[in-house]
Amino acid sequence: MNVPEYIGKDLLRDAGLRVPPGSVVRNDADLAVLGERLLVPCVIKAQIAAGKRGKSGGVLFASDAKEARAAAQTLLGSTINEHLVECVLIEAAVPIAHEYYAAVMNDTSTGLPLVLFSSDGGMEIEDVPHDRIARTTVDIRAGFSRDAARALASAGGVPSSALGTFADVLVALYSVYDANDAELLEINPLVRSENGDLYALDCKLVLDDSARRRHEELFEMAATSLGPQGTELERRARRLGLLYMELDGNVGILANGAGLTMTTMDVVAHYGGRAANFMEIGGEAYTKATPALEIVLANPRVRSLLVNFCGAFAQTDVMARGAVDAIKALGPLIPVAFSIHGTGEEAAIAIVRDELGIEPYDSMDDAVRFAIAAAASSPPIAGAAS
Ligand code: GDP
Numbered sequence: 001m002n003v004p005e006y007i008g009k010d011l012l013r014d015a016g017l018r019v020p021p022g023s024v025v026r027n028d029a030d031l032a033v034l035g036e037r038l039l040v041p042c043v044i045k046a047q048i049a050a051g052k053r054g055k056s057g058g059v060l061f062a063s064d065a066k067e068a069r070a071a072a073q074t075l076l077g078s079t080i081n082e083h084l085v086e087c088v089l090i091e092a093a094v095p096i097a098h099e100y101y102a103a104v105m106n107d108t109s110t111g112l113p114l115v116l117f118s119s120d121g122g123m124e125i126e127d128v129p130h131d132r133i134a135r136t137t138v139d140i141r142a143g144f145s146r147d148a149a150r151a152l153a154s155a156g157g158v159p160s161s162a163l164g165t166f167a168d169v170l171v172a173l174y175s176v177y178d179a180n181d182a183e184l185l186e187i188n189p190l191v192r193s194e195n196g197d198l199y200a201l202d203c204k205l206v207l208d209d210s211a212r213r214r215h216e217e218l219f220e221m222a223a224t225s226l227g228p229q230g231t232e233l234e235r236r237a238r239r240l241g242l243l244y245m246e247l248d249g250n251v252g253i254l255a256n257g258a259g260l261t262m263t264t265m266d267v268v269a270h271y272g273g274r275a276a277n278f279m280e281i282g283g284e285a286y287t288k289a290t291p292a293l294e295i296v297l298a299n300p301r302v303r304s305l306l307v308n309f310c311g312a313f314a315q316t317d318v319m320a321r322g323a324v325d326a327i328k329a330l331g332p333l334i335p336v337a338f339s340i341h342g343t344g345e346e347a348a349i350a351i352v353r354d355e356l357g358i359e360p361y362d363s364m365d366d367a368v369r370f371a372i373a374a375a376a377s378s379p380p381i382a383g384a385a386s
């Protein structure tokens, strides 16, 4: 889950980092309320779930209140990097003496947090030469010590007189990453202002989706704070932690995992049908099958349902249990086709056959063809589950 910049900055501020004072604005009324309290000169930043805003016109500068209001009005409602801007952050501008880069991320090669620091901040980190980025792996049992942070800053080119200040920032950064179960926390740029203070001018925070239960409030805020993005059903899915996209076809799809879901959509397209949705339920197929199916069926275009399960490590009988319970609970009034293959398939097929009276297809192609034909001939359902 991506956390908007302004929420990430609040967390940094709470951890003792310096962040320029700012306000969030969503419309003209907010701007009017802000009125003369607007701090100038200021920076007006589009709050979108995408980076590289500086290069795409998503970060504007203003020297007086009138300019600031005009900049906010320009950004609000515009599209930056294919994202609709529904919210901007207006922050006091910091006179920059130097830009640094600091980040903590999950390092997949070691399975441990990696702290990165560079004196070449401001640009995309991919564009910084590898040997210009200092890095250190953290033992999560020991935590990230102030000494380790000093060593990292030193390796990143910070002079010894300033090491203490940088170490404090890096330790605080790690604490925010750790406390929120982040996958990534990146400050680019971290700047030294003309009067020598360090400020976090940007904040990219990505939370680990499997830690949702530990941070319900933060996830909820992150999901809703940028305004109503997506369709009503997409928002409902997001609140439940399901990745769902509403499409304009009529074959509803429930499959396990993003890869299989996309394959299923491709096969539907191959046989001339159109998918009504993408829905990723992955390893949680069992626990979330009912709300997932409810959302799939709430799309009024859905005329048939295609359930495609494929198990390797995941067990299809566990998935089938979830899907069958969901179908029994919701009772979709549309034709349903099953294709079930892999680990646990015999038990899975028996559950579907015995409890729903539906015979799963031996081949995915046949299930897909049935679902397409059924969608084409079945009438719209009045009062589909919603
Ligand atoms: P990004 O392009 O999406 O990563 O957006 P950033 O928040 O990093 O902003 C882009 C650039 O705008 C930064 O690298 C800074 O150079 C500049 N910038 C952002 N905030 C300020 C500020 O308060 N003062 C000044 N002078 N520049 C800023």
Ligand code: MN
Residues within 6 Å of the ligand: 188, 189, 202
């Ligand atoms: Mn940035």
